[in-house]
Amino acid sequence: MIVVNDRWMIDVDAYNYIVCKNKPRPKEKNGKTYMEYPTVSYHRTLSEACKAILDEEVRISMGEGTKTLAEAVTAMREVCSEMRGLIDKILEDDGK
Numbered sequence: 001m002i003v004v005n006d007r008w009m010i011d012v013d014a015y016n017y018i019v020c021k022n023k024p025r026p027k028e029k030n031g032k033t034y035m036e037y038p039t040v041s042y043h044r045t046l047s048e049a050c051k052a053i054l055d056e057e058v059r060i061s062m063g064e065g066t067k068t069l070a071e072a073v074t075a076m077r078e079v080c081s082e083m084r085g086l087i088d089k090i091l092e093d094d095g096k
Helices: 046-062 069-094
Strands: 008-012 017-021 025-029 032-036 039-043
Touching: 008 046, 017 046, 039 046, 046 069
Parallel strands: none
Antiparallel strands: 008 017, 017 039, 025 032
């Protein structure tokens, strides 16, 4: 599982990249308890999964109420900057 930030994770199976909320909830199966991460969406590529997270983060950052186009663009830029920072950190850590 790829931890994107404190709100999102990306899981992978043979066919999909699965965007999950990073809010595990306990589940029980066959008498054993495990943590389940709520699935949000399925995607064919990692870039599609990242874009879905980016879109949702922009929606969250906009919050409730009426926004101007300028406010929407500012919110998108802030979220994109945060995601770029996360990617840069991952690449730096990978190079060590």
